[in-house]
Amino acid sequence: AQSVTQLDSHVSVSEGTPVLLRCNYSSSYSPSLFWYVQHPNKGLQLLLKYTSAATLVKGINGFEAEFKKSETSFHLTKPSAHMSDAAEYFCVAPGRGANNLFFGTGTRLTVIP
Amino acid sequence: AAGVIQSPRHLIKEKRETATLKCYPIPRHDTVYWYQQGPGQDPQFLISFYEKMQSDKGSIPDRFSAQQFSDYHSELNMSSLELGDSALYFCASSLRGSSYNSPLHFGNGTRLTVT
Numbered sequence: 055a056q057s058v059t060q061l062d063s064h065v066s067v068s069e070g071t072p073v074l075l076r077c078n079y080s081s082s083y084s085p086s087l088f089w090y091v092q093h094p095n096k097g098l099q100l101l102l103k104y105t106s107a108a109t110l111v112k113g114i115n116g117f118e119a120e121f122k123k124s125e126t127s128f129h130l131t132k133p134s135a136h137m138s139d140a141a142e143y144f145c146v147a148p149g150r151g152a153n154n155l156f157f158g159t160g161t162r163l164t165v166i167p
Numbered sequence: 168a169a170g171v172i173q174s175p176r177h178l179i180k181e182k183r184e185t186a187t188l189k190c191y192p193i194p195r196h197d198t199v200y201w202y203q204q205g206p207g208q209d210p211q212f213l214i215s216f217y218e219k220m221q222s223d224k225g226s227i228p229d230r231f232s233a234q235q236f237s238d239y240h241s242e243l244n245m246s247s248l249e250l251g252d253s254a255l256y257f258c259a260s261s262l263r264g265s266s267y268n269s270p271l272h273f274g275n276g277t278r279l280t281v282t
Contacts, residue, residue, distance in 0.1 A: 088270055097171070097257060097273035098210070144209060155200075155271060157209040 058087070058128075058145045060158035068166045073117075073132040075161045077145030080126065087128045088146040088155070089119055098144065104128060115139070140165045169193055171274035173258050179280045180248050188243040188277045192260030198222070199241040200271060201233060202257040210257060216241060245279075253281045 061076040079085055089101040102113025109121045115138075119130045130143060145158040172191040180186050192199050198217045202210040203226075212225035216235035227233070230248075235241045239260075245252060255278050259271035 090273075097275040098259075098271075100270045100272070103270050155210075155212065157211075160209050 057081075057156065058147050058158040060145050060161050062161050063159065064162045064164070066164040066166060067135045069137055070134050073130070073135045073139065073163065075130040075143050075145075075163065077119075077128045077130065077158060078126050079128055079145075079147060081147070086148050087119075087121065089113065089117070089128075089130050090144045090146055090157075092142045092144065092160075094141075101130070101143075135163075135165045137165050137167065139163060171258055171260050171272055173256075173274035173277050175277060176275065177278050177280075179282065181282055182248055182250060184248050184281075186245045186248060186279060188245070188256055188258075188279070190241045190243070190258030190260075190274060192239050192241070192258075193272055196260035196262050196272070197239060198261045198263070198269075199235055199239070200259040200261070201227075201241070201243050202259065202273075204255040204257060204276070206254070208254075213243070248281045250281050253279060255279075 057080050059078045067073055087104045090098040091101050092098045101117050102111045102119055104111050104121045112118045117132045119128050121128050142160045142162050144160050146155045174189045200215040201213040203213055204210040213227040214233050215223045219235045231245050233243045255276045257273050257276045259273045261269040261271050263269050
C-alpha cells in the first residue's frame with residue numbers, strides 16, 4: 055500500500071517568489087502519485103501526475119514536480135508564485151486496490167502581495 | 168469540456184432527515200467515487216462504483232448508501248442525518264475503473280449542512 059505525507063500544513067510566499075510544497079511517499083513498489091489543488095469551496099483539480107514515465111512531471115499553471123526515488127519525495131514547485139495560486143494543495147496516492155485515492159493532509163498556500 | 172456535475176450545490180437538512188446527492192460523471196467515464204471532506208480536513212474516501220457495481224468501500228457509515236445507474240450517474244443516499252455529517256461531499260469520475268493511470272476528475276461538491 056502507498057501513503058503520502060505532506061510536510062507542511064501551511065506555506066506562505068511572496069508573489070513572484072518560488073513555491074515549494076513538500077510531499078514524501080512510502081511504497082513498496084514504484085508508485086503513482088498526483089498533486090491536486092483545491093480553491094475555496096471548489097472541487098479538486100488535477101495539477102499533474104507521475105506514473106513512472108518521466109521523473110520530472112510538468113503540470114498546469116506552471117507547476118511541476120520531480121519524483122526522487124532516493125529521497126522518496128514528490129515535491130511540487132513553481133518558479134514564480136501568482137496570487138491566483140493561493141489554495142489548498144494535496145499530494146495523493148492511489149489507495150488499496152487502486153479504486154480510490156488517499157489524500158495527504160494538505161498544504162495551504164498563501165501568496166502575499 | 169464537460170466536467171463532473173453534482174447537484175445540489177448546497178443542501179440544508181435537519182437532524183434525522185434524509186438527503187440524496189446526485190453525481191453525473193464525465194461522458195464515457197465508467198467509474199464514480201464519493202468523498203467526504205469535513206471543515207479543514209482532507210477528503211475521505213467513502214465508496215466507488217465501476218460499471219454500476221460497487222468496486223471499493225471506504226469509511227462510509229451504514230446510514231449511507233449509494234448506487235450507480237445504467238446511465239452511469241450515481242446517487243448518495245444519507246439517512247438519519249447527524250450534525251457530524253455536515254461536510255462537503257465530492258463526486259469524482261474516471262475511466263476504466265482504476266485511479267492509477269486514469270486520474271480522477273472531481274465535481275465542485277455538494278455542501279451539506281445539518282442543523
